[in-house]
Amino acid sequence: MSLVQRLSAFLRSPRGQQLVDRGRRELAKPENQAKLKQLATRLSSRRR
Template sequence: MSLMQRITAFLRSPRGQQLVDRGRREMSKPENQARLRQIANRLQSRRR
């Protein structure tokens, strides 16, 4: 099995679904969205 197939299989498993749901809940929080924007801005400024 390739790496992508293994990742896809995991994400479809019950444990994978729990992690996806947790990630969605965490990213719906405004403080986490702001933290992610700050990280993205730092990464973009390094590329220039």
């Protein structure tokens, strides 16, 4: 099995679905969105 196949199989599993749901809940929080925006800004400024 390739890595992509194993990953997609895991994401379809109950444990994978739990992790996806948890990630979505965490991303919905405003403080986490602000942290991601700061990280994106920092990373984009490094490329210049």
